[in-house]
Every structure is written in structure tokens, then in C-alpha cells.
Amino acid sequence: MKTALLPSSLFSSSAPSESGLSSLATALRTLHRVNPVLSWTGWLNVGLAVLALALLLLDHRLVTGAPVWMKPLKFSLSILAFAWTLGWLLADLPLAAQRAVQLISWGVAVSMVVEQGVIFVQAARGTTSHYNASSALNGTLFGLMGVFILVNTLMTVWALFLVWRHPLHGPLGYVWGVRLGLLLFLIGSVLGGMMIHNMQHTVGAPDGGPGLPGLGWSTRAGDLRIAHFLGMHALQVLPLLGWALSSWAPRWATPLTWAGAALYAGAVGGLFALALAGRPLWAAPGPPATFAHPPTSLPPVPAHADAA
Numbered sequence: 203m204k205t206a207l208l209p210s211s212l213f214s215s216s217a218p219s220e221s222g223l224s225s226l227a228t229a230l231r232t233l234h235r236v237n238p239v240l241s242w243t244g245w246l247n248v249g250l251a252v253l254a255l256a257l258l259l260l261d262h263r264l265v266t267g268a269p270v271w272m273k274p275l276k277f278s279l280s281i282l283a284f285a286w287t288l289g290w291l292l293a294d295l296p297l298a299a300q301r302a303v304q305l306i307s308w309g310v311a312v313s314m315v316v317e318q319g320v321i322f323v324q325a326a327r328g329t330t331s332h333y334n335a336s337s338a339l340n341g342t343l344f345g346l347m348g349v350f351i352l353v354n355t356l357m358t359v360w361a362l363f364l365v366w367r368h369p370l371h372g373p374l375g376y377v378w379g380v381r382l383g384l385l386l387f388l389i390g391s392v393l394g395g396m397m398i399h400n401m402q403h404t405v406g407a408p409d410g411g412p413g414l415p416g417l418g419w420s421t422r423a424g425d426l427r428i429a430h431f432l433g434m435h436a437l438q439v440l441p442l443l444g445w446a447l448s449s450w451a452p453r454w455a456t457p458l459t460w461a462g463a464a465l466y467a468g469a470v471g472g473l474f475a476l477a478l479a480g481r482p483l484w485a486a487p488g489p490p491a492t493f494a495h496p497p498t499s500l501p502p503v504p505a506h507a508d509a510a
Contacts, residue, residue, distance in 0.1 A: 233289055239307040240289030243314055244282045250318060251278035263328055266410035268418050274318075274325050280434075281314045287437050291380050292361060294370040302364055306357045313354035320347045333401040333409075348398065358388050372445070375455025379444020382463040383436045386470065390433015393474055396426050403427045406480030414484060421486035424477035433470045440466065 234241040254275035263270040288310065292303045320343045324331035335341040362384045370377045397403045404411075405424035412421045419425045443462045447455040476483065 229290075233286060233293070236293040237289035237303070237307055239304070239311050240285045243285040243311040244289075246315070247278045247282040247285065247318070250322070251275055251282065254278055254322075257325075265325070265328065265330055268410070268413075270325050270328060272418070273331070274321050277318060277321055281318065283438065284434070285310065285314065287441075288361065291384070291437075291441060292364070294372055294380070295364055295368050296371075299364050299368045302360065306361050306364075309353055309357040313350040313357070316350040317347050317354075320344070333398070333403075335401070355388075355391060358384070358391065362388055373448035373452065373455065375444035375448035375452070375459045376441060377444070378456055378459045379441040379463075382444075382459065383438070383440030386436035386440065386463065386467055387434050389467075390430055390436065390470060393426070393433055393470070394430040397430070400426075405477050412486050419483060421482050421484055423482060424480040425482065426474070426477045428483055429470050429474035429477060432466075432473060436463075436466055436470075 230241070254271045258269055258271040258275060261269075261271055265273075289307065292306070295303060321331045324334070324340075324343065329336075329340065331347065332344065334344050362381075365381050365384055370380055372380075402409045403426050404420050405426060407420065407423035411423075413419050413425075414421060419428055440459070440463055444455065444459040447458050447462075451458065473483070
């Protein structure tokens with residue numbers, strides 16, 4: 203278990219502030235020891251993020267109204283957070299579960315490499331990677347990505363089963379944060395299936411158009427990416443909440459973690475309902491979007507674990 207490999211100062215509130223970088227380095231070395239597959243997956247996406255950032259400064263083409271290399275940059279950061287968080291959390295499973303963790307890690311790593319390959323190839327070609335069936339090649343690449351999105355979803359289901367079946371190392375608040383965080387992460391991923399069903403992420407208007415700076419979330423119509431994004435980042439938020447509550451209020455850590463998870467799930471559901479109603483999270487000044495078709499609420503299919 204990874205916790206046994208960490209110095210106690212890493213979690214101590216009395217540790218000097220200048221030790222922050224060395225503590226981060228220690229945590230990354232520990233992650234590499236306990237799960238080298240997801241550690242290297244994260245480092246690969248660090249490199250891809252640097253590449254996408256450099257290309258963002260050099261290549262000023264637009265796709266659906268956004269810089270062509272913005273999506274590869276966002277996906278690189280999202281996959282980095284996903285891979286390192288999942289590797290860190292699953293390292294707290296007992297030894298009996300670690301063989302399964304290795305298989306899950308390889309399944310996630312291969313899925314993310316394929317997805318990033320398609321995203322970067324399509325960005326270089328100056329076209330969209332998701333929901334693109336405009337030609338045989340584009341449809342094939344999107345179909346390939348869809349297969350590995352499903353593989354990643356199945357790996358996540360397997361990981362969820364393991365953390366609920368086996369005892370994790372750590373205080374109860376943290377344990378429940380991991381379990382509930384992974385559950386909401388999976389729900390957030392599956393909500394993304396609505397985007398595949400609709401072949402776009404905007405509800406009530408075409409993809410593109412005005413959006414929040416940096417994020418691109420529509421300011422004129424509903425945007426399914428917001429609930430998808432928030433749900434997936436439960437993987438980081440709820441374990442951190444459970445760990446913090448275990449330190450601040452150990453007697454109440456478990457019920458408070460459950461309460462926090464319920465509020466978080468309510469926020470995800472509310473944002474999903476807002477998007478289905480065709481309403482933006484933050485409306486830009488100007489005339490409202492004209493609905494090409496009424497907002498739909500057809501059932502989703504399994505989707506990827508990354509922010510769109």
C-alpha cells in the first residue's frame with residue numbers, strides 16, 4: 203500500500219511551506235513505484251500538454267469557433283489528472299486486488315493513448331475528433347475512439363467494484379470519499395453518452411459559437427459538457443473531502459462525506475437538467491439561441507472519462 207511508502211511529513215500541517223515541491227516529488231515517485239503504468243500515462247500527457255500549448259501559440263486555425271489545439275490541451279490535462287488520481291487511489295487497495303489493478307491500469311492507459319492519438323491527428327488535420335462522421339476516415343476514427351471509450355468505461359466499472367468490495371487503507375471518511383467519488387465519476391462519464399447520442403454537446407444550437415473563456419462552454423444554449431466535467435472531477439474532490447474531514451472532524455467524517463457527495467450529485471444533476479432545457483450556465487448578453495430542434499432527453503450510452 204502506497205501510504206506505507208510515504209513520509210508522515212507529507213500529510214502534516216506543520217510541515218514547512220518550502221517542502222511543498224519536495225513533497226510533490228515524493229508523491230510522484232511513490233505513485234511511479236506503486237503504479238508505473240498510470241504514472242507513465244500521466245507523464246505522457248504532460249508532454250502532450252506542452253506540445254499542444256506550443257502549437258496553440260503557433261497554429262491559429264479555428265475548429266467550431268475555438269483554437270484547433272485547445273481541445274488537445276484540455277484533454278491532455280484532463281487525462282493527466284484522471285490517470286494519476288486513479289493510480290493513487292487504487293494503490294490503497296489490498297495486495298489481493300493489485301493484480302486486477304494492473305489489468306485496469308493497462309486498459310485505461312491503452313484507451314487514453316488511442317483517444318489522444320485520434321484527438322491529435324484530427325487537430326493536425328484541422329477537423330473535429332468527436333461526433334465527426336463527415337467522411338469514411340472521420341467516421342472510422344470516431345468509431346475507434348468510441349470502442350476505447352467503452353473499454354475505459356468498463357475498466358472504471360471494474361475499479362468501482364474493487365473499491366466497494368475490498369477494504370481500502372485509510373480513515374473511513376477517506377475510504378467513503380474514494381468509493382463515492384469513483385461512483386459519481388462513472389455517472390459523470392455515462393452522462394457524456396448523451397453527447398454521443400446527439401452527435402454534439404450543445405443542446406438547442408449547433409456546436410461552436412460564444413462560450414466561456416478557456417472552457418468554451420456555451421453562453422447561448424445548453425451545454426452537456428458542464429455536468430460531464432463536474433461529475434468526472436468527483437474523483438478528485440470527494441476523496442480530498444473525506445481525507446480532510448477525517449482530520450478535522452473524525453467522528454463525523456463518514457456522514458459528512460456522504461452529505462458532501464449528495465450535494466455534489468445534486469449539483470451534477472441540476473447542471474445536466476439545465477443543459478437538457480437548453481439553458482446556458484452563464485448567459486452572454488445578446489439575443490437567445492434559436493432552437494434548431496427541441497432539447498432532447500433520450501437515454502445516454504457509456505461515454506469517456508475526460509472533459510470535452
